[in-house]
Amino acid sequence: MNFHVFQDGVLSGEIPLGQLAIKAVQRHADWYALDDRYFDLVEVNRVFSILSLMRHTSGDYGGKPFTLLPWQSWAIAQIFGWRWKANDKRIIRKAYVEVAKKNGKTELAAAIGLLMAFFDGEFGAEVYTAANKLEQAKICWGSAAAMTRFLKRDSQSFDKMIELHDSFNNSKIFSRAHNAKFIPIASDSKTLDGLRPNCAIIDEFHESTDDSVLRNLESGMVNRSQPLLFIITTAGFNINGACYQYRKVVCDIVDGKAQDDSTFGLVFTLDEGDDWNDPANRYKANPSIGVTPTHEAMEIAYQRAINEGQSSEVNFKTKNLNIWVRQAKTWIQDHLWMTCAKPLDKEALRGRTCFGAFDLSSNRDLTAWGLLFPPDEEGGDFVFTCRYFAPRENAEIRARRDRVPYMDWEKEGYLELTEGNITDQARIYDTVLEDAEFYQIDSIYYDRWQSTKLATELLDAGARVTPFAQTVTQFNEPIRMIEELVATGKFNHGGDPVLRWMCGNVAMKYWNGLCKFDKDKSREKIDGMVVLAMCFAGYLNWLAQHGESVYNDRDMFML
Template sequence: MLKTMKQKMSPAEEFIEGVLDGTIVTSALVRQTIERHERDLDFGHLRGLRFDRKKAQRVIDFFGFLRHSKGEWAGHKFILEPWQQAFIWILFGWVHADTSLRRFRFSYTELARGNGKSTLASGVALFLLAADGEGGAEIYSAATKKDQARIVFSESERMVKSSPALRAKIATFRDNLHIVGTASKYQPLSSDKDSLDGLNIHGVIADEVHAWKGRALWDVLVTALGKRRQSLLFAITTAGYDKHSVCFEQHGYSEKVLAGIIEDDTWFCWIAGLDDEDDWEDESNWIKANPALGTMVKIEELRTAAAKAKETPGSLNAFLRLRLNKWTSQHTLWMPMDRWDSCNAAFTPESLHGRECFAGLDLSTTTDISALVLLFPPIETDKRWYVLPHFFIPSENIEDRVKRDRVPYDVWKKQGHLITTDGNVIDYDAIRLKVNELGQLYNIRELMFDRWNATQLTTQLAGDGFETVQFGQGFTSMNAPTKRLLELVLSSELAHGGNPVLRWMASNVTVKQDPAGNLKPDKSKSTEKIDGIVALCMALGRASVATPTPIPAGIFFA
């Protein structure tokens, strides 16, 4: 839309013009948001809408009362960047022509980490509480856990304390901001609250929606919005990986609104991320997901993270999702096999006789492969981590397994890499016998096991004198050793001797990632067996945190 010469363009409008003429680079979806705004300036009146510049500017001006409270900007006035001004301008400037009530009831925002989502949301929450003209306003910051919900709330609380104007109007008390003499309040809320009934929401900040499990909390909040005339659900998130989540549902809905497939005048969205065709290694694309690049987001920091993602495949999805706001798969192939093969240092089991080691035992079903892996930590004269794996499989029907699985079990058996037990199920007594045999050759300090299917065997091994330690298979236990194992491979500090069964399992591993970026091997999604790698991670998990046992005088290692 052409602007008149008498009306000076605001910084928000200058940003909008820059996007439209191509001088400002944004994601395709942000551009569509701006193009939608421009179309509505021309045709919105046909649907009973009008744009109120004064209302838009009033919200922008409100941020001038706020101050940053953390990092290098702590204590400085909150000066909205041009993209933030355009964001606020569009979201708050549109009203219904007949009532002047706000048009948008829902705001869905996706930004990469570090671009000030939470800070922006904190300011919006305070405006809704103190300056939106709503009597008895109820404002909430919501997340699945209260600690997460407190992030935006706590930033708002610090803003109030650092602003004389707001401090004179808004009181604070134990997770509660309120305006003295009125019923207006702001507090954190979560799905673990005893009851969510009875909410009368004027504004709610829905934080990190990609991490929300299920849709119950989202549905409660949406329902509660209907009790006010111009309530606002302000959702902020980075991209996620669960494409069956309520978050991806809102992402997809936003795309349909922007494409004109769905007409919803109550829905606003701002999705800043890489486009499908973009090369993630091209730095010129990074600003699409990081509009604060150069201010809040430093290019050097992104380069460092990108370099790690190139070298560490397990980190790539986390970089794409968190730093480039790209929806990814929950699962990612993990081990670069060229680097694994470079750890093929030759050694003999005899060279490790007498040395301390940690054992990981991953028992399969009785008809499948079980893995026992010994891991020898570095010593003063040898800084490598040595791996001795042992694999067990029932001998019966092994030829059928070769044909069915297209895996050379028969060859590995002849080479001595597979131990077969009589019958069509694994004889756990054979595993017990092997552990005792190895215990005569090596100093097995601890034997880690997953409790599944292992109770009887580990009880017997404990009776044989071994220190058995239960090792969980969740993110809490497996994240650190999963990441550490990859580090050892990439730095060539691991020596696995080229065992072909362990190599096959390493090539099969797919890792699962949680919203916090924690990793663990995922048996359910890996293409083939990974038991040896799981056992290795279990051993590494304990070996990495254990205090080395002093070597008695006179002991000599060959």
């Protein structure tokens, strides 16, 4: 199989891919000039021969020979062909492939699993398809089981060698002669203990709630001489999740910003600035288009996105164009929110009138303290700055467990980690007083539910503190104003990454035409957004009382 046709077409520009995919192809083309490795064409042809014995398992191609598409043959060749001269072992041990849905990724993963279980020369091979839930893991394994049935039917020797169990509580493909097995597993820690995979497959990694599956499988591979962790996925909605964080590492490797020869990365997606409406860009995310999906099916999906509006549009971009987009039910879409990420000079805000608010955590997680600065000239932007606090012990746990980048935010100066495992209200009190020396704080709003102690201390220090009831009647007008300012570009949050994350977490509650943030249904922390709304409540209350510029003379909280 001439996989060089794909490589040559990409590098010549004849095959129109995005920059991430082009860089991946160029990276491995450059390996031919390196003296410490070689490309084993004999092994690659052996792999191709074995895969050709398998059959597709569903759809129009069900039962037909498993014919690799050009991009698939190129990826297989890189993963199985490159070897170190020093020990003849495979170089690639981890592969991350990201491509739009319906491009044959699951059956490709299933075929690789069978290859690694029974045709890689590894006695005692252990191959696993893994996911957070067993049902998800069984999707890829189910394709492998269907392929196994065809192999057993087509080959008498394979039929004798391989046993297949496919029932509710016993899903296993195994060979007694080779002590090899291929089974699906879920992320339960007890299930993962003691595994020694020579190959692990994570299908649709974007659905994983954390990276525990990946890390456990990686650690189990340490005693294998040439294991393979194969991750294949479509883009998702959670840019702070385990998949996207891993993707960033892979993209840095492909881009040459990081070095790891053991990792293969291939991401098919549009480039920044590409028009998602242009059919010419669809190939960038769909290297199998014309075969699967068909051009007709893609056009039908596109028309549905156009006709049905925002939710369908987001789904089309994510699933059919492999673009990471915030969740379909996001309150404000990320691309719109980021148009308000403008340069922010805090020194220029010195002495300006502002409205403050804080939202205390329940002792163990994030607390937010924010300030909203109305425009000081007609047509100017509302500026919002926010500071976040969290107990260090809890932040470290969440960073490891949930892949929330708390430690990165600390390094970047957005998050202050206090010692211990409970919220340090004294530090927040000191911060408010520090800001009062720098800005003219008109008022400070707070949630009376668990902030009374701090509010009382600030009142004693001379602050004008006001309780805020987090109801639809109180939230509605501030939220509507935020929506309008973001939509018109009259808001500036300075690109705050914590606030960006929180904005993407927001779930809304609607009642009789009114709205509020719904903390219970929001999938993660939204404290900064709550503080932003309370700051706007303070500003709107000012306007209601005075009906004039906030820069007219008035007593302010300054020290």
